[in-house]
Amino acid sequence: MVTRKDPNGNVYGSAEAISREQALRLYSSAASRYTFDEARKGTIEPGKLADIVVLSADYTAVPEEQIKDIKADLTLVGGKVVFQR
Known part of the structure; x- marks a missing residue:
């Protein structure tokens, strides 16, 4: 969405x-x-679920070409670790 490039590097x-x-x-x-669940999740606001993912790099700071290389290092769902690299 940000670079509009496919896996081969072609821009569309x-x-x-x-x-x-x-x-x-x-x-x-x-x-x-x-999933018809927008009343409970999908945006950060009071009363909604707050599952969290810790990323391997700062999505807002890496060069655009490196966004595709960011990986999840930790995922919390319902306050429990469900994935950890």
Whole structure:
């Protein structure tokens, strides 16, 4: 969404690229809409679930070309560790 590149490095619709913040918001909120659970999760606000992922790099600071290389190091769901690298 941010670079508009496919796995081979080809760029499609570069004029339609979106910001990192827009991509993160879309990715987070869309997932909850797909499961019809947007009232409980998908955005950060009071009363919603707050599952957390710790990433291997700062999504907001790495060069755009490195976003695809970021991995989850730790995932908490319901206050419990469900994944740890």
